[in-house]
Amino acid sequence: MLTSQLIVSNYPVIGPADKAGFALGLMEDYDVQHLPVVVEEKFKGLVSKDDLLDADEAAMVATLEGNWVKVAVQTHDHFLTALKQAATNDISLVAAINETGEYQGVITRIELLHAASRFTGAEDPGGIIVLEMDKRNFSFGEMSRLVETNDAYITQINTYIDSTTGLLQVTVKVNRAEISDIIATFQRYDYTIRYYFGEENFQNELRENYDLLMTYLKM
Known part of the structure; x- marks a missing residue:
């Protein structure tokens, strides 16, 4: 099973110039702990809810760049690679990119759990x-x-x-x-x-x- 089969492409993204308060609002709406930061279709990292809560609501997301989780998987990777990234970095979703680093979407933790369940025959x-x-x-x-x-x-x-x-x-x-x-x-x-x-x-x-x-x- 490839990561491309698990990608959610219509997931919200934010830019470095977006405010922390705006990003937190999206996280509440989608009930997630991380959001991808994308600039000109290039994935730059994941910003966490904890870091946003510690920042001023008017602060730009760019001010938190030092804490971004800069890991992603290729669309042709096996889904276990994404599962490992999620577990190792304790992130609620994993960004997927193509060969040139362009953002393709995310793989959520729940999608990884479903995939792992099918993969292990738990169902x-x-x-x-x-x-x-x-x-x-x-x-x-x-x-x-x-x-x-x-x-x-x-x-x-x-x-x-x-x-x-x-x-x-x-x-x-x-x-x-x-x-x-x-x-x-x-x-x-x-x-x-x-x-x-x-x-x-x-x-x-x-x-x-x-x-x-x-x-x-x-x-």
């Missing part, structure tokens, strides 16, 4: 299993095979190194919520399971037994 139904292992033992092929032996398949997988333990955390999402048999298979092959989210067979059996009991009592 899709299914169970989640988090495994822990030495990174040398990571084998997607083996994990996929073990899941498939239970008539399921992996729909999403993400990894990261736990800074505390140095071990690899592997988050596996499968295509169904009932995952007790998959968990048992991983355990049988000596995988360490940190936690999981899904339905369990024993819960289903308890519910079925409860329903049978209630039916019997009503007879």
Whole structure:
């Protein structure tokens, strides 16, 4: 997914000569913490609401240039680049520019969240299993095979190194919520399971037994 697919092009912009009070009014109207500063179609930086609040309402935005966040992404960048910029700089939106530095629009934090949700498969139904292992033992092929032996398949997988333990955390999402048999298979092959989210067979059996009991009592 490219940043060009997430750009909001009709977002308000301000110029260096605009007053702080005017910029704050726009921020209130659009409920944002930053606005892009654009001069002759060139992106110059983002001004923050905090900096504007500290300034006199009649002061020009140009007086705050030293505090502008001067980061942007190219329209052909992967959306994860924009996500990283937003997180690293703690900004509510990321400016997008073309190859010549011309302003193309912004990518809002909410658009990045939606994109991340789609990218990670968070919107899709299914169970989640988090495994822990030495990174040398990571084998997607083996994990996929073990899941498939239970008539399921992996729909999403993400990894990261736990800074505390140095071990690899592997988050596996499968295509169904009932995952007790998959968990048992991983355990049988000596995988360490940190936690999981899904339905369990024993819960289903308890519910079925409860329903049978209630039916019997009503007879």
